[in-house]
Amino acid sequence: MKMTMRWFGEENDQIPLEHIKQVPGVEGVVWALHDIPAGEEWPMHRISEVKEQAENQGLHIDVVESVNVHEDIKLGLPTRDQYINNYIKTIEKLAKAGVKVICYNFMPVFDWTRTNLYKELNDGSTALFFEKEKISDIDPNELVRTIALDSNFTMPGWEPERLEQLSELFEKYQHVTEEDLWSNLQYFLERVIPAAKENDIKMAIHPDDPPWSVFGLPRIITNKENLQRFLKLVDDSYNGLTLCSGSLGANPQNNIPEMINEFSDRIHFAHIRNVQTFENGDFVETSHRTNDGSVDIYKVVEAYHQNGFNGYVRPDHGRHIWGEECRPGYGLYDRGLGIMYLWGIWDSLKRNKKSR
Ligand code: DNO
Numbered sequence: 001m002k003m004t005m006r007w008f009g010e011e012n013d014q015i016p017l018e019h020i021k022q023v024p025g026v027e028g029v030v031w032a033l034h035d036i037p038a039g040e041e042w043p044m045h046r047i048s049e050v051k052e053q054a055e056n057q058g059l060h061i062d063v064v065e066s067v068n069v070h071e072d073i074k075l076g077l078p079t080r081d082q083y084i085n086n087y088i089k090t091i092e093k094l095a096k097a098g099v100k101v102i103c104y105n106f107m108p109v110f111d112w113t114r115t116n117l118y119k120e121l122n123d124g125s126t127a128l129f130f131e132k133e134k135i136s137d138i139d140p141n142e143l144v145r146t147i148a149l150d151s152n153f154t155m156p157g158w159e160p161e162r163l164e165q166l167s168e169l170f171e172k173y174q175h176v177t178e179e180d181l182w183s184n185l186q187y188f189l190e191r192v193i194p195a196a197k198e199n200d201i202k203m204a205i206h207p208d209d210p211p212w213s214v215f216g217l218p219r220i221i222t223n224k225e226n227l228q229r230f231l232k233l234v235d236d237s238y239n240g241l242t243l244c245s246g247s248l249g250a251n252p253q254n255n256i257p258e259m260i261n262e263f264s265d266r267i268h269f270a271h272i273r274n275v276q277t278f279e280n281g282d283f284v285e286t287s288h289r290t291n292d293g294s295v296d297i298y299k300v301v302e303a304y305h306q307n308g309f310n311g312y313v314r315p316d317h318g319r320h321i322w323g324e325e326c327r328p329g330y331g332l333y334d335r336g337l338g339i340m341y342l343w344g345i346w347d348s349l350k351r352n353k354k355s356r
Pocket of ligand 1: 065103111329
């Protein structure tokens with residue numbers, strides 16, 4: 001596995017590249033131009049700037065997370081073509097910079113959703129938490145009313161701009177069904193995958209986080225059957241997956257090692273992290289260690305190993321530990337510990353295989 005770590009850029013990340021470089025075995029950063037709105041073409045000089053910063057530290061920029069998909073594409077509006085054209089132009093530029101994998105998602109309106117970014121765990125650290133009834137059972141109209149009435153209303157992880165556009169977006173999605181979303185995704189893939197292939201960039205969709213509908217919005221990248229369906233929309237290795245053990249693992253029905261066995265040749269990017277799930281559907285993020293959560297991370301890494309996985313990997317969210325002040329889920333310390341845990345499993349599997 002090729003180990004990487006997410007880095008939000010010089011302006012947005014308190015962790016310097018020099019420190020990332022010191023985490024054993026990390027060879028590249030997973031990056032994006034976070035200030036460019038979805039649907040716009042990324043400027044070449046900005047791409048080259050990040051490349052230079054990373055390469056000065058001996059790190060590569062092979063994986064981008066994410067080139068976000070404009071809502072009009074997910075909604076299937078006539079304006080989608082211009083945004084798809086821009087997407088393709090961005091792919092071409094990223095290819096020029098040597099990028100190999102693009103991670104993206106197809107979640108309507110929201111990316112990952114949590115109800116508390118600093119839930120205290122038993123050891124005194126804090127982590128991202130999702131309380132199911134607070135979100136899944138909320139009527140979108142009620143949410144829009146709450147936002148309209150309370151100008152100080154915030155939700156963890158949501159940018160204020162997104163909240164402002166919310167009522168409008170909810171309205172647009174009102175009649176979009178899961179099947180509509182599937183066909184809008186197919187339309188996007190049929191245009192983008194040939195361009196990605198031509199530019200030798202693997203596209204890797206990220207599962208929905210959490211893997212179920214929130215606020216009544218459709219979500220489709222949620223389980224094994226849907227991943228099978230997704231891969232068939234355009235049956236080409238350039239149409240692949242970011243397999244996120246934490247996002248999919250929030251649903252205890254999802255068997256991650258089984259998915260790795262089934263999809264390994266289409267997994268271009270692995271996000272590995274643990275979550276502890278509860279019977280009422282809540283979940284909290286934990287350390288990467290198998291004993292600390294509900295996902296068997298040992299078995300996850302073992303499945304990658306058995307399948308000869310040679311793709312990119314990153315530890316995913318970590319807890320906030322040792323008093324570190326950081327972006328929620330993206331401190332250096334717990335992700336660093338996560339990496340060492342993953343290497344511990346990987347290296348011993350490798351050695352055992354040789355000595356057998
Ligand atoms: C959260 C991440 C997601 C992910 C995007 C991929 O921290 O796992 O935001 O980057 O969904 O497009």
